[in-house]
Amino acid sequence: MAKDYGQFCGLAKASSVLGERWSLLIARDLSVAPRRFKDLHEGLPGVPTSVLTARLRDLQVAGVVTRVADERPGGGVLYALTPHGRALETILDALGRWGAGAMAAPGPQDVITDASLAAALRASYQPRATCTTTSYLIHTGAATAWAEATPTAITVGLGVPDLLADLTIHSGPELRAVLAGDLSPAAALSSGAVRIEGSSDVFERFVRTFHVPLTEAAMEVTR
Amino acid sequence: MAKDYGQFCGLAKASSVLGERWSLLIARDLSVAPRRFKDLHEGLPGVPTSVLTARLRDLQVAGVVTRVADERPGGGVLYALTPHGRALETILDALGRWGAGAMAAPGPQDVITDASLAAALRASYQPRATCTTTSYLIHTGAATAWAEATPTAITVGLGVPDLLADLTIHSGPELRAVLAGDLSPAAALSSGAVRIEGSSDVFERFVRTFHVPLTEAAMEVTR
């Protein structure tokens, strides 16, 4: 069980619940979709099963995570966020934006997982940046995620969605430079760093809709 | 140096910077005011000096914290947040609100520090809840902090401010129940749980201006 800090303080409580190694990333993965133990284990490279078990138990005790039966054939158990855990979503997004601003170039060992890609899309979504509802399918490295952006809401998911996307993007980690404004959409396409299936106009819309801001103003958490 | 997670992900980066034990609370204390090493050590009960040294070094390497000279007579060194670190302020507040919703009653060992009280006031501030600029001085347990609330902004600080406050509040941890709406201002005053110097009208304004939302999980525990 997580240690506390001996302080009567909301932040100390939050830190004792989420401050253990891997906890935030478990919450991130579950904030995108309920997952099996095995999904979580594969999406968190290096986590020992014993630690994953312990974290999931701690998060259940803290009321953040719950176990639900998998409805699909084959059954099994899914881990999912409780309502209290879902309240973390905007905070995780804000933390992700904050960390993204300080991210170094990816090392050779760094991976991108489906869930981290989906979470990054959700975190970088800019409301009111587009007037048109558009669906995207994004491949970066070995990760695949999709997003459907309306003018005021974003939905993201893992892997390939059921419906055909308006735009499909193939890229490596260079996609982040585009979303940060460091690499223009046109340059990304012409250099071959990003390959798309769909119109370049829609790719420009994508870049307007998803943005990693560099100013502090954009790091605000929506209350 | 903090371990990373082998993921090219903003949240993984944030977690490697802030996920180590004590880091969030150090950031919280510094988000209220620059502090000396000794202040931080006293405000974080139980942290060994060696760990505090290591965290401050890691946070400096991460560009969150910087060392500045203390201008006041006596000199010395102050730790302060960098602009990048100050961008965490709204995130710390949101995390504090999230954690406050799940907080249990304070144990006998739990302390309230000046910085945690000031941070809690900042986090619980409700913009547009009042039309009048008001200054408060709050004592809870051994902690003292002040706040000046305008209709759209909040300023908080440690200890006793230079100017006389419009309202001075003496309380124990029961103050949280008032801010959570579990205890009416009138009941808090008449029961003696809260003692004020100033008008009870201004105390009502205080309770409207600072509010901790209760989550479902916490309400279940309270019932």
Next chain:
DNA sequence: CCGCATCCGAATGGATACTG
């Protein structure tokens, strides 16, 4: 297989004592 427990070497945290 999936979820979880066990075992072990390495790394980290906690408490105390000590130094520029």
Next chain:
DNA sequence: CAGTATCCATTCGGATGCGG
């Protein structure tokens, strides 16, 4: 005041094993 140095307890990471 602002840290280092030291020792010990705990945790983590990785491999392996067990029951359904």
